[in-house]
Amino acid sequence: MQRHPHLVPLSHQHHDALALCVLVERSLLADSSAENLARQAAKAVHFSLTEGENHFALEEEILFPLVEQTLGGHPLLTELCAEHAELRTLAGRLAAQPVLEDLEAFVVLLRQHVRKEERDFFADVQERLPEDSFAIAGQLMKERMIQVCVTG
Secondary structure (H helix, E strand, O other): OOOOOOOHHHHHHHHHHHHHHHHHHHHHHHOOOHHHHHHHHHHHHHHHHHHHHHHHHHHHHHHHHHHHHHHOOOOOHHHHHHHHHHHHHHHHHHHHOOOHHHHHHHHHHHHHHHHHHHHHHHHHHHHHOOHHHHHHHHHHHHHHOOOOOOOO
16 A cells, blocks of 8 residues: 555654664574674664654654544554553663563564554554645654664
């Protein structure tokens, strides 16, 4: 399904998140040393604190309230917010102590979360949001959007 133009910037951030997941997994397969674990955990934390946090804020402060106000909510909103909180918790734990299980949990949850938003949430709300309010929200999100390079 083609993504609505107002959601494309968020989808670009989703792409970056999925790229991070692939890069971390590949790196850990190639080098399972404690040093590489620390490097990969640092990448996940950096992404989480920059683009990831920006993404969550755009959704929690702009998109989710729009869905609440115009559509009366959505069955996935509570679950998506809970996943944001869990990803923040995992990133915090990784920042304090890089542990393989936490990094693996972060990658798995991030991938599942992105797919849920793209396939289920975005696909549904883009068809039902009124264009006028969606356009205002889209512009606000575009103005506040940040992206970081995760390939380095």
